[in-house]
């Protein structure tokens with residue numbers, strides 16, 4: 738018998754969706770390196786790539802309208818499955834008004850080899866992008882992206898500025914462990930492109 742997969746899990750009053758384990762990065766702080774779950778949820782390693790039908794079947798067990806927010810997040814980069822992400826968002830929008838957020842590394846354009854920002858219009862309400870670090874060198878050291886011939890930091894900044902044209906709320910995040918100096922310099926980068934910076938706590942389990 739197939740093992741149950743954790744496609745969705747609750748944290749406080751939000752529902753988190755785990756639609757893929759793929760990611761082109763290998764961040765030094767990634768929760769995938771720190772155990773099987775996030776915030777005590779069931780293991781988030783998907784034993785196969787879920788289909789839209791499997792995601793819908795999972796969501797059918799939830800009262801989607803009851804959540805404050807539904808977040809594409811999980812153990813992987815949601816834009817690695819951009820069509821599935823959009824189809825899922827479209828489905829959720831057809832059944833409830835709960836705001837949809839994606840937590841992303843901002844590398845969707847490199848992953849999908851096209852300008853993807855317009856594709857989020859009308860489907861996603863909040864985009865939270867991991868800025869991670871204030872310079873290309875520091876960014877690459879911490880996120881270790883697999884795009885060897887591309888400027889991942891530049892692509893992430895460009896995506897952030899583009900997606901702002903299509904999505905009501907866009908923010909950057911850094912984790913608090915990078916220290917005050919890096920946080921200050923990250924704030925300057927965020928200010929230079931007019932995007933709010935959120936400093937979030939490191940997840941260790």
Ligand code: SF4
Nearest residue numbers: 760762763764767842
């Ligand atoms: S971008 Fe996210 S999922 Fe990918 S390695 Fe970094 S922290 Fe992990």
